[in-house]
Amino acid sequence: MLKSTLTTLALAIALPVTADEVNVYSYRQPELIAPLFDAYTAETGVQINVKFLKKGLVEKLVAEGDRSPADLVMTVDISRLNSVVEAGVTQTVNSDVLSENIPAEFRDVGKNWFGLTSRARVIYASKDRVADGEVTTYEDLADAKWKGRICTRSGTNAYNLALISAVIAHHSEDYAQEWVGGVKENLARKPQGNDRAQVKAIWAGECDISIGNTYYMKKMLSDEEQKEWADSVRIIFPKFENGGTHVNLSGMALTKAAPNKEAAIKLMEWLSSETAQEIYAEQNGEYPLIPGSTASELVASWGTLTPDTLALSDIAKLRPTSLKLVEKAGFDE
Known part of the structure; x- marks a missing residue:
C-alpha cells in the first residue's frame, strides 16, 4: 500500500x-x-x-x-x-x-x-553502567567523571550545533567554549557515525552514554538487529540548569x-x-x-519531556558561533 x-x-x-x-x-x-x-x-x-x-x-x-x-x-x-x-x-x-x-x-x-x-536531544545511557540520577543536566556532560565514557557523532552535525547554540543562549559564549572542550575531553572515541551508531557503541561497551534524538529509539526498536542495541540503554531527559530539555x-x-x-x-x-x-x-x-x-504510547513510555522554552529562531542565529567553538576546540580531531 x-x-x-x-x-x-x-x-x-x-x-x-x-x-x-x-x-x-x-x-x-x-x-x-x-x-x-x-x-x-x-x-x-x-x-x-x-x-x-x-x-x-x-x-x-x-x-x-x-x-x-x-x-x-x-x-x-x-x-x-x-x-x-x-x-x-x-x-x-x-x-x-x-x-x-x-x-x-x-x-x-x-x-x-x-x-x-x-524531537528531544536526550542522553542514551547504559542500563548496566550508569546509575539513576548520575546525569541530569547538559552541563553534567562536561564533568570529568565522564572522562572516557561519552560517544557522539560529529560536533559539526546540525543537531549538535543546535544543542551548543542552546548552551550559549543559556550561559555565554565563553561558558560554551569551556563546555565543548570539557565534553571533548570526556569522549571515549573520535566522533563518528549517526545517533544510532552511538547506541551500538554503548551496547558494545565502548562508552556508557551518548547524545541522540528521541525518535531513533523507535527506529531501533523496529529493526531486528538494532533492537538489541536499544534494549541495552534507557533514555534520560537532561535539562539545562536554568531551563528544560533541548x-x-x-x-x-x-x-x-x-x-x-x-x-x-x-x-x-x-x-x-x-x-x-x-x-x-x-x-x-x-x-x-x-x-x-x-505522544504515542511508545514515546510516552520513555518518560516526561519538559521542553526548553528558548525560542528556536534565536538558537538558529547562534549556529555560526557554535561552529566556530567546535572548530576551535578541535572537537572532531
Missing part, C-alpha cells in the same frame, strides 16, 4: 499544476510523510505532489526563482528552516489557525516557518513562488491540526506541538 502510494506521489510531480494540487519539496523521507498526505487527500480530494531531495533544496529553489513549482518546503532542524528563510525563497503566512495551534517558541517570529513536530523540529515553510498559495496554506493549517499531529507522532516517534495533543 505504502509503496504504491509513494509511486503515485513521485509520478505526480510531472503533472500540470491545478487548483486541486499542492507541490512539496521535502528532505523528509517518503515513508514518514506519505501517511499524512494520504489522509489529507482522502479528506479533501487535494493531490499532494512531493519531490524528495537528499541535498540542494535551497539551491534548487534559488535557481528556479519565480518559476518554481514548489508551494511548500518540509524539512528537519531549525538551522535548515532558517537557511531557507535567509535565502529569500519563502514568504510570510498570516494565519490565525497556525498562530493558535503552534506555540510561539516553535514558529518564526517573522511567520516564515512553522514547526510540525519536535528540542529541535521538523517544520514547513511557504515558498515565495507558491503557484497554489491558498491551497498550500490550507494544507499547512491542516498539518498543524490535532489529527495530523497525532498521525505524525505515531508514525515517526516524534512529539506533537499542539498543547493537549498526546
Whole structure:
C-alpha cells in the first residue's frame, strides 16, 4: 500500500499544476510523510505532489526563482528552516489557525516557518553502567567523571550545533567554549557515525552514554538487529540548569513562488491540526506541538519531556558561533 502510494506521489510531480494540487519539496523521507498526505487527500480530494531531495533544496529553489513549482518546503532542524528563510525563497503566512495551534517558541517570529513536530536531544545511557540520577543536566556532560565514557557523532552535525547554540543562549559564549572542550575531553572515541551508531557503541561497551534524538529509539526498536542495541540503554531527559530539555523540529515553510498559495496554506493549517499531529507522532516517534495533543504510547513510555522554552529562531542565529567553538576546540580531531 505504502509503496504504491509513494509511486503515485513521485509520478505526480510531472503533472500540470491545478487548483486541486499542492507541490512539496521535502528532505523528509517518503515513508514518514506519505501517511499524512494520504489522509489529507482522502479528506479533501487535494493531490499532494512531493519531490524528495537528499541535498540542494535551497539551491534548487534559488535557481528556479519565480518559476518554481514548489508551494511548500518540509524539512528537519531549525538551522535548515532558517537557511531557507535567509535565502529569500519563502514568504510570510498570516494565519490565525497556525498562530493558535503552534506555540510561539516553535514558529518564526517573522511567520516564515512553522514547526510540525519536535524531537528531544536526550542522553542514551547504559542500563548496566550508569546509575539513576548520575546525569541530569547538559552541563553534567562536561564533568570529568565522564572522562572516557561519552560517544557522539560529529560536533559539526546540525543537531549538535543546535544543542551548543542552546548552551550559549543559556550561559555565554565563553561558558560554551569551556563546555565543548570539557565534553571533548570526556569522549571515549573520535566522533563518528549517526545517533544510532552511538547506541551500538554503548551496547558494545565502548562508552556508557551518548547524545541522540528521541525518535531513533523507535527506529531501533523496529529493526531486528538494532533492537538489541536499544534494549541495552534507557533514555534520560537532561535539562539545562536554568531551563528544560533541548528540542529541535521538523517544520514547513511557504515558498515565495507558491503557484497554489491558498491551497498550500490550507494544507499547512491542516498539518498543524490535532489529527495530523497525532498521525505524525505515531508514525515517526516524534512529539506533537499542539498543547493537549498526546505522544504515542511508545514515546510516552520513555518518560516526561519538559521542553526548553528558548525560542528556536534565536538558537538558529547562534549556529555560526557554535561552529566556530567546535572548530576551535578541535572537537572532531
